Amino acid sequence: MGRLGITEAFARYKATLRNPQWSVSAWSPAGELVVSLWDHHYRKGPTGTMEFADSFERWTGHGNNEFRINVRKAFEEQSPVRLIIVKTDQVERVEAGEDASTVRKEFFLRDELVGKVVEIDGDRYVFRFHRR
Numbered sequence: 001m002g003r004l005g006i007t008e009a010f011a012r013y014k015a016t017l018r019n020p021q022w023s024v025s026a027w028s029p030a031g032e033l034v035v036s037l038w039d040h041h042y043r044k045g046p047t048g049t050m051e052f053a054d055s056f057e058r059w060t061g062h063g064n065n066e067f068r069i070n071v072r073k074a075f076e077e078q079s080p081v082r083l084i085i086v087k088t089d090q091v092e093r094v095e096a097g098e099d100a101s102t103v104r105k106e107f108f109l110r111d112e113l114v115g116k117v118v119e120i121d122g123d124r125y126v127f128r129f130h131r132r
Contacts (some may be wrong), residue, residue, distance in 0.1 A: 009107040022063035025070040033074040036084040057123040075117040083110040
């Protein structure tokens with residue numbers, strides 16, 4: 001398979017980004033939250049799971065505002081979450097909160113996984129995924 005752009009990656013889950021320049025989450029017609037999460041935010045979860053943890057405060061902008069709303073809704077409603085992993089070799093720029101739209105990156109579909117938002121603690125959040 002060739003390289004995926006962010007719009008195409010979300011479309012594979014039938015989700016449409018509100019704005020491809022800054023959106024990193026969208027709802028599918030099936031009621032699943034589709035998220036793109038940085039590969040370097042991976043951490044080992046309980047047996048048979050993988051987790052991604054980060055802070056809402058690490059970055060700002062319209063995409064962050066939309067992401068916060070979507071993640072909180074998914075947490076409150078315990079909605080299924082679908083995963084797109086984003087990889088970059090410019091991790092330090094991402095972690096510094098720079099505009100990630102200018103960072104070189106690749107998108108990888110992980111459609112064999114389904115998850116949930118398992119924790120929101122202040123500005124920190126955790127997604128946990130397992131194989132379907």
